[in-house]
Amino acid sequence: MDVSVPRTLDEALAALADRPDAMVLAGGTDVMVGVNAGRQTPTAVVALRAVEELRTWSVDGDRLRLGAGLTYADLLAPDLAAMVPALAQAARTVGSPPIRNAGTVGGNLATASPAGDTLPVLLALDAELDLASVEGRRTVALRSFLTGPKRTQLRTGELIVAARVPATRPHQEYRKVGVRNAMVIAVASVAVVVDADVGVVACAMGSVGPTPLRAPRAEEWVAGRIDWGTGVPDAGVAAEFGRLVAEESRPIDDHRSTAAYRRHAVEVLARRALESTLAGVARAEAA
Amino acid sequence: MTDTTYSLNVNGADRPVAGAWLGESLLHVLRERLALPGAKAGCEQGECGSCSVLVDGVLTCACLVLAASAVGASIITVEGIGPAERGEMTIVQEAFNDAGAVQCGFCTPGLIMAVHDLLDRHPDPSALDVREAISGNLCRCTGYGRVLAAVEVAIERSAR
Incomplete structure (x- = not known):
């Protein structure tokens, strides 16, 4: 069949094995743009919209498993937003209501745009991806899954089933710069995740490199300059953190912005994201 | 390229689509094959909202839906949003x-x-x-x- 609309993951994997040429279609918000413009001419399609098991989430101990078919609108549900607030913040900045109703976590991962809004958050959370094909299942760290602009480790016949992230890291924030609020692709974005229990800061950036990037030197530098008992950083730490994060960005000039502006934006976003996540830690410690 | 034949449920009626290319968007099929020009073809990349329809009750850009994948879904267009009587508005x-x-x-x-x-x-x-x-x-x-x-x-x- 040229167009299949499977109802289960097993059916979807079988359909994909049967037609390795098939284009995989989740929410369509990236793929159909290419098809409409004639850049892609599919000979077969496996559409995932009816695979309900991909559109579920669950908590197992301190891990949250997000099905690849969850839409941005799904991520805004209060119970999910409470566990991964930065992911809800990222979802909230995507497109408009109809785009958030359609676009999915798995689609964002598979498209692997350097500007994908959920990607910096998932990267800062050290997400692991569950992948499946008729050959079997495997788990890949997002960090190694993203190999370049719109390039991933996903193999022919393989689907993203879920992303797994910590469920118990409430101090996190996503910030993004674009030309307006709605319908905007990130010019620069930053996600900061703070784990006050072990004294770790994770920071990832979007739209400033071939893939979303972590800022390991800034992360290591800042972790030793925060009083983890109170969540209060040493004087000037947030500003210096922003500068260090910007140093680890690798922006380019393109039709959306300049490298210089992006580097500046990342510095400001990282500083503010650190300040507000640490303020959250301070409030929690005071409570 | 092989033609695709399927049926869509649009505004409560089953509408056969024959001889379509499999990559056609729902917007294209509504306008060009089913004589429902209410949804407008503006940007065809989900930016303008002019093609918004309801798919299973969810507000959706028809340009971003692969028509052949919408088999089995209930599609409501602006032509079907109002009272059935001709000329009446919501x-x-x-x-x-x-x-x-x-x-x-x-x-x-x-x-x-x-x-x-x-x-x-x-x-x-x-x-x-x-x-x-x-x-x-x-x-x-x-x-x-x-x-x-x-x-x-x-x-x-x-x-x-």
Whole structure:
């Protein structure tokens, strides 16, 4: 069949094995743009919209498993937003209501745009991806899954089933710069995740490199300059953190912005994201 | 390239589609094969909202839906949003008319769908909810002042 609309993951994997040429279609918000413009001419399609098991989430101990078919609108549900607030913040900045109703976590991962809004958050959370094909299942760290602009480790016949992230890291924030609020692709974005229990800061950036990037030197530098008992950083730490994060960005000039502006934006976003996540830690410690 | 044949449920009726290319969007099929030109082809990349329809009750850009994958879904277009009687308008459509929220009319069907979707979920939305709900609909004529006024009128009349 040229167009299949499977109802289960097993059916979807079988359909994909049967037609390795098939284009995989989740929410369509990236793929159909290419098809409409004639850049892609599919000979077969496996559409995932009816695979309900991909559109579920669950908590197992301190891990949250997000099905690849969850839409941005799904991520805004209060119970999910409470566990991964930065992911809800990222979802909230995507497109408009109809785009958030359609676009999915798995689609964002598979498209692997350097500007994908959920990607910096998932990267800062050290997400692991569950992948499946008729050959079997495997788990890949997002960090190694993203190999370049719109390039991933996903193999022919393989689907993203879920992303797994910590469920118990409430101090996190996503910030993004674009030309307006709605319908905007990130010019620069930053996600900061703070784990006050072990004294770790994770920071990832979007739209400033071939893939979303972590800022390991800034992360290591800042972790030793925060009083983890109170969540209060040493004087000037947030500003210096922003500068260090910007140093680890690798922006380019393109039709959306300049490298210089992006580097500046990342510095400001990282500083503010650190300040507000640490303020959250301070409030929690005071409570 | 192989032709694709399937049937879509549009505005409550099963509509056969024959001889289509498998990559056709729902927007293309509605307009060019099913004689339903209410959803407008603006950007065809999900930016303008002019092709908004309901797919299984969810506000969706028809240009981003692969038509052949929408088999089995209930699709409602602007032609099917109102009373069946020819010429009758919904409260939202009347409000747009009365508030002068229509100039060239290109964005109007999409805005009507977005406002219906909003009021179905939130009968008494805040001003911010309204702006958020129409944030994916581009108007290049009037600006949005009269559109927002029309939504106010629709909310008021719906509450009666």
